[in-house]
Amino acid sequence: MNEVITQTKFDILRKRLSPTLLPISKVSKEKAEDLLATSDFPTRKNEAWKYTNVNGLNKLLLNGESSDLTKPNSITKSAEKVYIINGQVSKDQSDVSGIKTLWGELPELHTEDSFDALNLLYCTAGIELTFEETENKTVELVFENTTNSAVFPRIFIQCNKGAKGTVILNFQGAEKNASFINVSTYVDVEENANLSIHKIQKNGPETYDLQREYVNQAANSVFTINTFPLSGRMTRNDLVINVNGSNCETFMNGAYTLKGKSHCDNHTTVDHKVAHCYSKELYKGVIDDRATNVFNGKVFVRKDAQKINAFQSNANILLSETGSVNSKPELEIYADDVKCSHGSTTGQLDDEAVFYLRSRGLSEKSAKELLVKAFLGEVLEEVENEEVSSYVEEQIEKHFSA
Amino acid sequence: MIEIKNVHANIEGKEILKGLNLTVNAGEVHAIMGPNGAGKSTLASILAGREEYEVTQGSITFEGEDLLELDTEERAHAGLFLAFQYPVEIPGVSNVNFLRTAINETRDAKGEEPISAKDFMALVREKSKIVELDSKLASRAVNEGFSGGEKKRNEIFQMAMLNPKLAVLDETDSGLDIDALRIVAKGVNSLKSSDNASIVITHYQRLLDYIVPDYVHVLYDGKIVKTGNKDLALELEEKGYDWIKEETQVG
Numbered sequence: 001m002n003e004v005i006t007q008t009k010f011d012i013l014r015k016r017l018s019p020t021l022l023p024i025s026k027v028s029k030e031k032a033e034d035l036l037a038t039s040d041f042p043t044r045k046n047e048a049w050k051y052t053n054v055n056g057l058n059k060l061l062l063n064g065e066s067s068d069l070t071k072p073n074s075i076t077k078s079a080e081k082v083y084i085i086n087g088q089v090s091k092d093q094s095d096v097s098g099i100k101t102l103w104g105e106l107p108e109l110h111t112e113d114s115f116d117a118l119n120l121l122y123c124t125a126g127i128e129l130t131f132e133e134t135e136n137k138t139v140e141l142v143f144e145n146t147t148n149s150a151v152f153p154r155i156f157i158q159c160n161k162g163a164k165g166t167v168i169l170n171f172q173g174a175e176k177n178a179s180f181i182n183v184s185t186y187v188d189v190e191e192n193a194n195l196s197i198h199k200i201q202k203n204g205p206e207t208y209d210l211q212r213e214y215v216n217q218a219a220n221s222v223f224t225i226n227t228f229p230l231s232g233r234m235t236r237n238d239l240v241i242n243v244n245g246s247n248c249e250t251f252m253n254g255a256y257t258l259k260g261k262s263h264c265d266n267h268t269t270v271d272h273k274v275a276h277c278y279s280k281e282l283y284k285g286v287i288d289d290r291a292t293n294v295f296n297g298k299v300f301v302r303k304d305a306q307k308i309n310a311f312q313s314n315a316n317i318l319l320s321e322t323g324s325v326n327s328k329p330e331l332e333i334y335a336d337d338v339k340c341s342h343g344s345t346t347g348q349l350d351d352e353a354v355f356y357l358r359s360r361g362l363s364e365k366s367a368k369e370l371l372v373k374a375f376l377g378e379v380l381e382e383v384e385n386e387e388v389s390s391y392v393e394e395q396i397e398k399h400f401s402a
Numbered sequence: 403m404i405e406i407k408n409v410h411a412n413i414e415g416k417e418i419l420k421g422l423n424l425t426v427n428a429g430e431v432h433a434i435m436g437p438n439g440a441g442k443s444t445l446a447s448i449l450a451g452r453e454e455y456e457v458t459q460g461s462i463t464f465e466g467e468d469l470l471e472l473d474t475e476e477r478a479h480a481g482l483f484l485a486f487q488y489p490v491e492i493p494g495v496s497n498v499n500f501l502r503t504a505i506n507e508t509r510d511a512k513g514e515e516p517i518s519a520k521d522f523m524a525l526v527r528e529k530s531k532i533v534e535l536d537s538k539l540a541s542r543a544v545n546e547g548f549s550g551g552e553k554k555r556n557e558i559f560q561m562a563m564l565n566p567k568l569a570v571l572d573e574t575d576s577g578l579d580i581d582a583l584r585i586v587a588k589g590v591n592s593l594k595s596s597d598n599a600s601i602v603i604t605h606y607q608r609l610l611d612y613i614v615p616d617y618v619h620v621l622y623d624g625k626i627v628k629t630g631n632k633d634l635a636l637e638l639e640e641k642g643y644d645w646i647k648e649e650t651q652v653g
């Protein structure tokens with residue numbers, strides 16, 4: 001009797017990954033195994049992955065080949081830092097209060113997402129950051145990726161009642177890096193807490209970086225996330241924010257610079273479940289060469305969530321004729337007393353402005369660079385952490401001089 | 403300074419300039435007047451190097467160089483300045499920052515050192531006074547939210563900062579009230595020297611009450627059909643352009 005054995009793309013991928021050495025519960029393991037057994041890589045038919053094809057993951061060699069990283073890689077001077085080198089927590093760096101890297105057992109798997117399940121089964125580092133009520137501190141997680149490897153960190157950020165915290169997730173890939181980065185980040189912002197996350201994705205040119213953040217906000221809290229996909233073969237960010245308490249403020253900003261064959265996909269969801277909240281989202285980027293960008297921003301306003309102010313904007317500049325953008329704002333509003341808006345634009349640099357600057361003596365390159373910096377500057381103005389904004393600004397300049 | 407010889411120019415296949423000749427020497431102010439559609443803005447555009455315009459015949463020599471061979475920014479480096487009829491608003495780009503880049507790229511093209519921050523700021527203070535431009539306005543985003551008059555004053559401020567050999571003022575008087583006009587003209591006059599020259603393009607004689615030209619040329623149907631002194635401008639103001647058209651057709 002012949003049995004037809006079908007092998008999924010996940011099966012192929014998993015053969016090349018090493019199972020996690022971190023302790024995970026039997027229940028979570030079974031759930032993750034089940035999820036992966038019954039799913040395959042998303043295809044065009046899957047609405048959320050319509051424009052993003054991850055088949056290239058199975059072409060990544062993950063062979064440990066290494067290349068050099070330009071140093072220094074940390075962005076902040078005074079922040080507490082944890083270094084995660086090629087997916088592994090660098091041991092001598094992790095002995096600080098509020099930073100946990102050793103586990104009796106990792107938290108249970110809560111989602112139905114197959115990449116989250118994959119992250120759990122092959123997790124290379126578990127990091128928990130806790131911010132206490134009286135604190136106002138900054139922690140930077142520096143991910144240095146120099147060898148072609150699987151980097152699967154699982155991050156838990158706990159911002160306790162009344163605490164104020166800043167987290168910098170700084171991904172730095174070496175010059176020729178071709179890694180598979182798969183990150184799950186769980187965030188809990190308690191009542192009256194204020195948490196900011198700055199995420200820098202400065203990946204190697206062949207790196208695939210799939211990330212998801214699950215955020216829960218309690219009443220009277222403020223949550224900000226600034227996302228900067230600056231380089232890499234593919235970057236996918238799934239950001240889900242549940243606003244569970246009233247009087248919350250939520251800020252989502254993003255700036256991206258794509259060139260070559262880069263593909264970047266930002267999927268964001270903010271779910272206003274209760275009344276009297278404010279959310280503002282601004283994503284802007286420039287797309288050169290054959291690069292492609294996807295933006296999908298969902299805003300839900302549930303039935304009893306009255307007096308919600310929700311604003312969303314995505315703007316793109318195409319610097320080449322071969323780049324492309326798919327931008328889709330989605331508002332689903334079930335309450336009647338709300339103020340919501342969204343806008344999406346994609347265009348070229350203003351030729352008249354380029355000509356004007358050139359007529360004053362700027363080269364075409366400087367004129368375009370100046371206009372792009374001004375365009376992305378609107379996002380950087382939203383970034384309170386000056387070390388982060390000046391780092392990103394510097395990277396934008398480098399992007400043009402390269 | 404500049405010698406324009408038998409220039410023919412097209413836009414989208416339509417011939418606008420049909421054999422234009424004009425010579426401007428250092429120290430001179432030339433006014434170009436003419437009815438709508440005569441080719442005034444086309445002249446300004448080909449001097450600045452707008453790519454939509456194609457020069458099909460003739461030559462333009464600027465300070466001994468073939469102007470038509472130079473890119474727009476190279477023309478600026480060589481000392482040509484165009485004051486735009488419609489200055490562009492550029493949100494997010496600071497006026498002074500971009501001028502500093504412009505000055506430094508011009509200096510770099512000449513093999514000179516960049517201007518120091520101190521000297522640059524002193525220059526900003528000095529030159530913004532010429533056009534009574536508030537120093538706050540000078541630091542704001544280029545033309546963003548400026549009134550019509552402020553935009554034109556900003557053009558002259560930029561001209562003062564860049565100190566060109568030849569300034570082309572394209573309908574700088576359009577949309578200006580009398581006070582703004584006076585300030586703009588005062589700025590232009592104060593920048594005048596025996597080493598530089600200007601071409602003032604205008605539809606109306608009004609501006610020429612304030613910027614007194616050495617020569618007035620009438621541009622009609624792509625050519626200069628009449629040249630005189632400032633009295634020609636007054637005659638045009640009084641009689642309009644019809645008599646020129648008739649004279650040209652008869653001729």
